Amino acid sequence: MTKSELIELVSQRIDVPKNHAEEIVNAVFDAMSDALMEDERIEVRGFGSFSIRKYRARKGRNPRTGDEVQVAAKKSVHFKVGKELRERVDTLEA
Structure with a gap:
């Protein structure tokens, strides 16, 4: 939608x-x-909740070259589905 x-x-x-x-x-x-x-944090009962997740800086790898690279710290929006919505979606046929 x-x-x-x-x-x-x-x-x-x-x-x-x-x-x-x-x-x-x-x-x-x-x-x-x-x-x-x-x-x-945002909580909508029966639907889910939104929150900010913080990630520390870390060392990663370039998948193409395999070289080690520094990945900066970042924040990201996280959604956790509510119990009612999860149960409703679970009843859907595949």
Whole structure:
């Protein structure tokens, strides 16, 4: 699902114009982004949680040449699926 498809779905479900639904979706995404930028954890019960994971600098290898390279420290967004969503997805047929 793309952002525009999500906006369309929100527009239909709560019976509002698309431009209003777009404002709602953007406000939610902005609030989530702001929280993550403040290193806050986001938890949506039944859906999952978002948090920032920190990775230390380390030595790695260039897979093409095998040479050792220094990999810089970094931060990344981590999503952990909630129990309800995990169980719902688990019931899907392959």
